[in-house]
Amino acid sequence: MVVNRRDTIASLLSAATAAFLSTPARSQNFSPMGLQLYTVRALLKQDFEGTLARIATLGYRQVEFAGVYASSLHQTATILKRYGLSAPSGHASYAQLERELPVAIQAANELGQEFIVCPYLDERDRRTLDDWKRVGHRFNEIGSQARKAKLSFAYHNHDFEFLEMDGRIPYDVLLGETDPDLVKLEIDLYWMAKAKRDPIAYFQKYPKRFPLLHLKDMADDGTITDVGKGTVDFKSILGRAALAGIAYCFVEHDDPSDPILSIETSLRFVRQLGF
Numbered sequence: 644m645v646v647n648r649r650d651t652i653a654s655l656l657s658a659a660t661a662a663f664l665s666t667p668a669r670s671q672n673f674s675p676m677g678l679q680l681y682t683v684r685a686l687l688k689q690d691f692e693g694t695l696a697r698i699a700t701l702g703y704r705q706v707e708f709a710g711v712y713a714s715s716l717h718q719t720a721t722i723l724k725r726y727g728l729s730a731p732s733g734h735a736s737y738a739q740l741e742r743e744l745p746v747a748i749q750a751a752n753e754l755g756q757e758f759i760v761c762p763y764l765d766e767r768d769r770r771t772l773d774d775w776k777r778v779g780h781r782f783n784e785i786g787s788q789a790r791k792a793k794l795s796f797a798y799h800n801h802d803f804e805f806l807e808m809d810g811r812i813p814y815d816v817l818l819g820e821t822d823p824d825l826v827k828l829e830i831d832l833y834w835m836a837k838a839k840r841d842p843i844a845y846f847q848k849y850p851k852r853f854p855l856l857h858l859k860d861m862a863d864d865g866t867i868t869d870v871g872k873g874t875v876d877f878k879s880i881l882g883r884a885a886l887a888g889i890a891y892c893f894v895e896h897d898d899p900s901d902p903i904l905s906i907e908t909s910l911r912f913v914r915q916l917g918f
Contacts, residue, residue, distance in 0.1 A: 677705030679895035687711045699726035708733035732758040779820025786825030797827040805838035833859035851888035871912030
């Protein structure tokens with residue numbers, strides 16, 4: 644029997660609906676687990692709708708975009724709705740936020756996002772502590788414009804933010820230079836572990852500033868691995884969700900050999916923890 648793509652999509656839609664109905668309610672303050680779509684970027688380029696359908700079938704309810712969309716934002720939003728998915732957050736480059744902020748805001752609103760996230764700073768933008776202070780001030784301006792559009796703005800870390808510079812930690816400088824009401828943080832747990840920093844310590848020092856969390860694990864050799872296969876203490880970290888102000892969590896793996904197996908394995912582990 645030959646099964647065409649439409650039949651396959653219909654089957655996945657039915658499975659996604661069943662997965663949604665069977666997902667147990669959770670007592671935590673944050674939403675059910677989401678997926679950072681950077682993990683499956685190659686699959687999205689091959690089959691955008693089919694990949695989102697598969698993600699929904701596995702039980703994910705939210706996704707965070709990282710630059711790959713359908714042929715239009717309207718079509719992207721339609722596909723999300725078709726499979727019971729929402730996109731509370733999406734990444735936009737610092738260059739776009741600098742030059743085309745209204746375009747980024749419009750796109751976020753069209754997709755129903757709550758957050759716009761700056762995912763990275765090029766080295767030329769962060770050579771000195773004064774650069775970090777300037778970035779902080781610019782983030783305040785971006786955050787103010789985002790709030791006018793009923794959005795929140797956040798910054799996603801790597802490990803370079805924690806490399807000491809002139810006796811100070813740039814991440815701490817950024818936190819100090821930004822208005823907590825205008826600039827939030829999206830913590831990437833792998834990169835924080837890579838930098839040998841404790842996210843819980845940051846939750847305690849800067850409560851309620853971390854509404855977004857990337858669940859990404861670090862293997863013993865320092866590489867990225869599936870959630871639950873490495874050294875990150877997810878249970879302790881997620882147990883401080885209220886302190887941190889966590890609203891959304893996104894599973895991520897930068898370069899999995901089998902993306903679908905990776906996101907399925909990671910989600911299974913998080914569910915075993917009760918989240």
